[in-house]
Amino acid sequence: MLLLSFVFAFFSFGIGENDIKVNNPDELNAAIKNAVPGTEIILANGIWKDIQIKFFGNGTNEAPIILRAETPGKVTIEGISDLKIGGKYLEVRGLYFKNGFTPSKTVIDFRLDSTTIANHCKVTDCVIKDFTQSNRSKKDHWIEFWGRNNELSHCYIAGKSNSGPTILVSLAGNENTNNYHQIVNNHFGPRPRKGGPHGETIQLGDSYTSMAPGFTNVSNNLFERCDGEVEVISNKSNNNEFRNNIFYKSEGSLVLRHGNYCTIDGNFFIGDDASDFMGGIRVINSGHWITNNYFYKIKGKEFRSALAVMNGVPKSPQNRYNQVTDVVVAYNTFVDCVAPWQFSVGANMDKKEVLPLQEIRSARPLRTIVADNLIFNQQANDFPIKAYDKVDGVLFKNNVMNGPNNSDVKDAIQTVDFSMTKQSDWLYVPTSNQSDVFSGFDFETIQKDLFGKKRANSSAIGAMVFPVDKSKGQLDKKDFGASWFSDENKKTVSKTITVSSEKELAEAVSKANPGNVIELKKGIYNLGNSLVIDKSITIRSKDKKQAAVILYKGQANSSIFLMLPNGNLTVENLNLKGENTQNAFATKEKDMASAYNLKIRNTEISGFDFVLKAFKDSFADTISIDHSVIKNCKNGISLASENDDQGEYNAEFVYIRNSKFDNIQNAVLDYYRGGYDESTIGGNLVFQNNLVSNSGALEPSGILIKTRGIIQVGITNNTFSNNPVKAIAVFWGEKKQEPKDNTVKNSGEFKTEQNLKLKMMY
Amino acid sequence: MLLLSFVFAFFSFGIGENDIKVNNPDELNAAIKNAVPGTEIILANGIWKDIQIKFFGNGTNEAPIILRAETPGKVTIEGISDLKIGGKYLEVRGLYFKNGFTPSKTVIDFRLDSTTIANHCKVTDCVIKDFTQSNRSKKDHWIEFWGRNNELSHCYIAGKSNSGPTILVSLAGNENTNNYHQIVNNHFGPRPRKGGPHGETIQLGDSYTSMAPGFTNVSNNLFERCDGEVEVISNKSNNNEFRNNIFYKSEGSLVLRHGNYCTIDGNFFIGDDASDFMGGIRVINSGHWITNNYFYKIKGKEFRSALAVMNGVPKSPQNRYNQVTDVVVAYNTFVDCVAPWQFSVGANMDKKEVLPLQEIRSARPLRTIVADNLIFNQQANDFPIKAYDKVDGVLFKNNVMNGPNNSDVKDAIQTVDFSMTKQSDWLYVPTSNQSDVFSGFDFETIQKDLFGKKRANSSAIGAMVFPVDKSKGQLDKKDFGASWFSDENKKTVSKTITVSSEKELAEAVSKANPGNVIELKKGIYNLGNSLVIDKSITIRSKDKKQAAVILYKGQANSSIFLMLPNGNLTVENLNLKGENTQNAFATKEKDMASAYNLKIRNTEISGFDFVLKAFKDSFADTISIDHSVIKNCKNGISLASENDDQGEYNAEFVYIRNSKFDNIQNAVLDYYRGGYDESTIGGNLVFQNNLVSNSGALEPSGILIKTRGIIQVGITNNTFSNNPVKAIAVFWGEKKQEPKDNTVKNSGEFKTEQNLKLKMMY
Structure with a gap:
């Protein structure tokens, strides 16, 4: 010694x-x-x-x-x-x-x-x-x-x-x-x-x-x-x-x-x-x-x-x-x-x-x-x-x-x-x-x-x-590794911060430590600027039965929640309302160095241009929407900006379950991967037990759920009702994609393309 | 020691x-x-x-x-x-x-x-x-x-x-x-x-x-x-x-x-x-x-x-x-x-x-x-x-x-x-x-x-x-090599045998030692069977000024001279005549284990089906025709039986010089190599200072000198006169083949194909 x-x-x-x-x-x-x-x-x-x-x-x-x-x-x-x-x-x-x-x-x-x-x-x-x-x-x-x-x-x-x-x-x-x-x-x-x-x-x-x-x-x-x-x-x-x-x-x-x-x-x-x-x-x-x-x-x-x-x-x-x-x-x-x-x-x-x-x-x-x-x-x-x-x-x-x-x-x-x-x-x-x-x-x-x-x-x-x-x-x-370094994480103690005004909310989000929970007292929060999410944070209504309302009045094309690298946001029991020109969630337009995560539960989203807009070079590890209602938006969830066809895509896992979509004018989901690369196995979509109605009317492609190039696609147990589209989704036959147990009323049909034409990457 | x-x-x-x-x-x-x-x-x-x-x-x-x-x-x-x-x-x-x-x-x-x-x-x-x-x-x-x-x-x-x-x-x-x-x-x-x-x-x-x-x-x-x-x-x-x-x-x-x-x-x-x-x-x-x-x-x-x-x-x-x-x-x-x-x-x-x-x-x-x-x-x-x-x-x-x-x-x-x-x-x-x-x-x-x-x-x-x-x-x-073996050749002494009848000729060819010369006294030799050439031998007229005549009466499709492996025949000052159904020269139909050589000088050849017919798997190192007259034959020199397009061909060097061709009904020469193989540099044709007339009338391809796939082709200083063909020859442009100093009268034209379509070999 x-x-x-x-x-x-x-x-x-x-x-x-x-x-x-x-x-x-x-x-x-x-x-x-x-x-x-x-x-x-x-x-x-x-x-x-x-x-x-x-x-x-x-x-x-x-x-x-x-x-x-x-x-x-x-x-x-x-x-x-x-x-x-x-x-x-x-x-x-x-x-x-x-x-x-x-x-x-x-x-x-x-x-x-x-x-x-x-x-x-x-x-x-x-x-x-x-x-x-x-x-x-x-x-x-x-x-x-x-x-x-x-x-x-x-x-x-x-x-x-x-x-x-x-x-x-x-x-x-x-x-x-x-x-x-x-x-x-x-x-x-x-x-x-x-x-x-x-x-x-x-x-x-x-x-x-x-x-x-x-x-x-x-x-x-x-x-x-x-x-x-x-x-x-x-x-x-x-x-x-x-x-x-x-x-x-x-x-x-x-x-x-x-x-x-x-x-x-x-x-x-x-x-x-x-x-x-x-x-x-x-x-x-x-x-x-x-x-x-x-x-x-x-x-x-x-x-x-x-x-x-x-x-x-x-x-x-x-x-x-x-x-x-x-x-x-x-x-x-x-x-x-x-x-x-x-x-x-x-x-x-x-x-x-x-x-x-x-x-x-x-x-x-x-x-x-x-x-x-x-x-x-x-x-x-x-x-x-x-x-x-x-x-x-x-x-x-x-x-x-x-x-x-x-x-x-x-x-x-x-x-x-x-x-x-x-x-x-x-x-x-x-x-x-x-x-x-x-x-x-x-x-x-x-x-x-x-x-x-x-x-x-x-x-x-x-x-x-x-x-x-x-x-x-x-x-x-x-x-293994350096003698002086340990990667064992210090346990973060979850702390709850209660807010009751726009100002308190903005301040709490800005100052919260990773792992903190911010609870909104019931009421309407008139928000003028984006909440920047660069850490792990949960934002939810204090009263589970009566959702706090965030009414977003920010600039056109801005978003309530701006996801930054390492942002890990859970939204629960909220009612998010826009003025039709903004987005509910979006990534930064550039410098998305690391992945983000987004979890939405029991939340109503309405009146937005995009529900989620992912910019080029952004990457979500997991996006999950559960027991939520999304309505009266121009666009749904957009994960389609990796359009160079070099095998990249905007999210690894997308789970959309037990939710309702109504009056989304374009596609409910646009999830894209391009380029022929036989070894890629993502992205991954689970779209399950949802009700989608009156959506897709203005979608140029005529497809309600766009998943082109995504490898794992499961669309099961949903009900599609009165959607004026040609196709609900186009499956990739080679990857054994197929719909399962969906109910379709007065909507488009499911289609399958056996072999996608993809750009050769090399 | x-x-x-x-x-x-x-x-x-x-x-x-x-x-x-x-x-x-x-x-x-x-x-x-x-x-x-x-x-x-x-x-x-x-x-x-x-x-x-x-x-x-x-x-x-x-x-x-x-x-x-x-x-x-x-x-x-x-x-x-x-x-x-x-x-x-x-x-x-x-x-x-x-x-x-x-x-x-x-x-x-x-x-x-x-x-x-x-x-x-x-x-x-x-x-x-x-x-x-x-x-x-x-x-x-x-x-x-x-x-x-x-x-x-x-x-x-x-x-x-x-x-x-x-x-x-x-x-x-x-x-x-x-x-x-x-x-x-x-x-x-x-x-x-x-x-x-x-x-x-x-x-x-x-x-x-x-x-x-x-x-x-x-x-x-x-x-x-x-x-x-x-x-x-x-x-x-x-x-x-x-x-x-x-x-x-x-x-x-x-x-x-x-x-x-x-x-x-x-x-x-x-x-x-x-x-x-x-x-x-x-x-x-x-x-x-x-x-x-x-x-x-x-x-x-x-x-x-x-x-x-x-x-x-x-x-x-x-x-x-x-x-x-x-x-x-x-x-x-x-x-x-x-x-x-x-x-x-x-x-x-x-x-x-x-x-x-x-x-x-x-x-x-x-x-x-x-x-x-x-x-x-x-x-x-x-x-x-x-x-x-x-x-x-x-x-x-x-x-x-x-x-x-x-x-x-x-x-x-x-x-x-x-x-x-x-x-x-x-x-x-x-x-x-x-x-x-x-x-x-x-x-x-x-x-x-x-x-x-x-x-x-x-x-x-x-x-x-x-x-x-x-x-x-x-x-x-x-x-180098085995202690007990030497490959130094014993010098063969050239010996001349003079013959004056068909029987003597056949016997002399059969019994001659490699390097022997057989001289035919003037006169007509009525030959009923092929002369089999499996060694180095020269056959010529004794009297240079008056050529002996070999009149071939053998079966249809047989030939005066049957070339075997290692056959090395020089024919000089002869007059070879057929009855239109036989060939002047041909290889064996199979078992051509080794190459042969054929040299024809100052010789007249007429009345044959083929002047030379080379069968599949035969290979001539050198074929040379000089100062000779070839006329009234159905086909000329045929070196075109390697038709599998695997890069093989029937002769390495073909020299035809200072000779006259008249009334050859099909192609004067058919010399072929097939298959794309960029490293092959043969065969080699020199067709120089000849006079070709009245030939090619029945040639299905309409080409007088066929050289498809042959790499080195020189056709120079010839005169082509009254040949009813579409093309005298088709050159391979990529290999820089082109005619030079030929005189063309009432015959077809020279054509060039820049890039031959060849079967891929691998």
Whole structure:
């Protein structure tokens, strides 16, 4: 303990003989310029704002040049700032990037410019949090790897909500190949759903350099709720290794998108009952080895299956889908997964008429071995394998399951009577070894199990060799990320503020702390200006039986509630009235850096231009309307401003339930996504148990509920009465959309378009 | 010397205690079955006919199982035979494959079947000569590599004239990747021109497995007149090495067709004045290092340039052309080459209207370095670089030439006044070092020069560091191939046989030795049967002024001269007459295993159905007609039976000069090649100084000289008179074909079709 304190003091506060403490940019630049191997440049505690640090020089293996915080975490880099590193044996420690964004294309770049790149450089014990562009469509990467032998370790990185992978490893140029970069022991905290592509947490290479050898090592990291898009990690180069990472409740998969001969060994994919979006490993290309991985409660299907092996495009173009060949999937364990294995995912031979030939995925997996895997279900799941095409190129050997297999490929799995024991929330361990293992070509190289235990001593199917150490199965966040940082939220105490006038209301909204509830006494509130919502807040009538009325008299095109990034508004028991030219709810017109949420319950809305108007680049995670009445408005809910057809959309989840719409002149809902992108699975609409009447009269499209390009659409149990439209909704047949149990009186009909014509995105 | 004799005796003739001499297949099979590590199975001298040897077992590194000839070269494998090897540490020595062909797909296969493959096995000191299929369109490989760590060394291999690469290395399946096969010290003797694709000498992988790492080593081999097709070596996998090979007067290139990160170091590419077809290195894909190579008198251009760097297809399909990126071309020497460097070869942006998009090569080389190369010309060549597109992705550094560079990329080469000394027929060595070298990324790994001399001691541009050892530059064939075999031809003594009757003529043709001349006394020879030509022979009139007449009375559709494989016929001063239903010359209808040649001089041909009728699968290297008269025939020269449109054609060179054609009812010439294949450069037609009259009246196409799909067509200085056709010829505009200096009287016109519609071959 004494020793530890000493070490801590030495590294954090001590000033050695080669140390230079700097207090401002000039001192910093001078120190960098004069640094020699062994120099330690110490940034004084405090806020370093609007600074672009160029850290260059040549240290040595024995004596790196170090740039560090005086106290780890007490040096914050804020504002419009970034850090570029060029040279060799340079090390950055203890910095905290927050309250800002980069003016360049990266927050931390492992190169100064195209000629001065980093080799043997390290960024460690740092945090980048919410350092996201104000406009979510503005693209950047938080960390770009260039050169060779660089390291990102023990960092906490979370909250990127703009376009672009959080980390990009570039392999363009021989000096960036065979890079052996280390991305280890980091904590990748929540990355919110982005809506559309370009929300990866790590991307290794790109399709243009996907022939290059990477040898990047991504190991021992925690990926927690990395929900940016369907790919948490997008591998696009060769020979990379992914070992012992924990994918914790992340809505996406580790995707072998391009590149070959990667190793995915000993990782945990942990899902839960709350989401169908959490995935496992999606396989494309050749020669990967997928071994010793543990999948728990992965509820994703198709692209997000625990194991999704795709069909390829014959002679695929470089940026599409190569055939899966020579892949080995061995010694993995799947517990309580909905779709443990899916083969020929993406097969779309039936689309030959509507898609270009180079989009048709008809090339089945070839020379692939799936052996010695174990599937365990607490509740019977007799359909563990879904195959979208013939499975004639896969050799199945010695896979076992604790129940019958009645799925598409019956011979692939043997039923064995065995049990597993719950050792933690998410870890189930074997109670004995299933020891009849198959040994394929080079299988002897799989020497250890998920926990590093030698396989040689005991023969065992599945990821774990019995017995498993009792200590396994705990997730201690302290094992990941920066030593000085914790992302455990302080519990906010809910506080209720009661208001009785427009002025009090405006003041309360402005000053409320996150989590506060504002209650309006009964009466009429004549509001002249928007209420700006930039935090989590609930606004409701104090008297549940008698709704307070907000009569909005603001400018035309303004709105009662103006949603800002991170705004999270719940409206309950209110009566919102407009003068026909304003909106009830709207987003800011720009700089919607992060998502917002909106929940409307037991509320009446009338007399508005738009009920909700979402501007371009805005994104709602969830919009929910329940038990409300919406009437006499020109437009309903508009989530249709992402019209570039690049796969983006304005809201992930839209729930409209148990509500009444009457006399909405245009569409009741306009919800749009454009661009052909087969891997997107949003947005999501539930329109249920509503009554819609006398609406759509002026809608130019003649469609009452517009959902073009939205993937998940459910319209059930509603009544449509006297709506003068041609169509209530147009379903996308390919996505199996169809109406269910609706009552239609004197309204348009439901239509279905089997294959949408969509703009190709690439 | 004593020691050497002893060793020789021991390995060749000695019978050790583990040795088993076998005299027949049963004994051989039993011996193989019973072999243990260290067993040496000795095949008794003699002919082993129609035998399929399955050599299997497991030797060890220290004690391999050996299968060898009693005396090297005295065991011939003949007839319908092959050899399959499966297991490990097996070695085959001293066998001679001749007079036959394989009944399977390989002559020597490094596997017994798909499950029993070879590892650590070796074939050495063997010969495969003319072991070619009787039908040249029947495809096989003479040697197929499977497994890992196998070796083909010190073998002589020549004379494959059927379809299929001589050697194929397969990488399908993990057990065949990272194979480290050794193809070393072999002599690849002449492989005749094949006409069309599939005539490679070595192919490493294929486009479907081109993502796989090969690590195959092709070093210290002699490739002598490997003329099969445009690719002597077709690399289609990754990480292969080509070192210190000699490409001697071979009509083709080392082509990096698919796959990446190969090394081409220290090779010799030796051409001569006689052929424009000898090439160097053609570059496609990424990450190759091309260093220390020596190019002498390479006259090829475009695809066959000494260094041809291609344009790629953007986002290329797997089997087309990836963009060139990250390639290094350094320290090479080019002496007296016509087109030392060509960039963006294959650029065809102007074909967007006629070709599918995935055929358009518009992606220029990127991130490529060309540095420290030396170009030396004895006669000024001020246009060393041809660029078919912008050269904006190539960095040129410190390249030198002994004369001005007025070519497309002027800055790429510096003019320096230096000289070189002739040290052998083909080796020119520097007289000093051009020492201002550029050092790019990883250039320090280029440690040695062409001859293995360390570069560290002296800085030198080009392949050689001055001074060069005087002994260098000699090509001793004994350094390559089997120890006991020489391909030096015995000189044939020309002998003349005079004949004066049909019977004597038939007998003389049948019994003549290769190289003999048969002279016909003047008079009329009434011939009832074909003369079969299966060797090199000349048939001519004894009296040059009074031609002997051969009056052919054979069956309809038969021919005076029936050309067989290897037939090489010269006809001089004869008068050949038919009865309108037969042919003057024809090939066999099938089993045209090898090419034939036909030379006609001062001869009159009349009264035939076809002057020459070439059947499917036949192939003439050269057909030449000079100073002859051809008249009153239904059809002229027909070389048009390769109608599958797979790139094949019936003759490589056709020369028709100084001759008269009169009253040929259909086309005078029908010469055809079909199928889109951008790398083919044949066939070749020279039609010069002829008089063609009164012909083509019944030709259905209305074309007098049909050359569809033939690449090189020259029609110059002819007179066309009174031919009732629509077109004399239709030129292929894209290939820059055009008529020159012809006189046309009352005949059709010359037409040009800019872009032929051709069937896609893949």
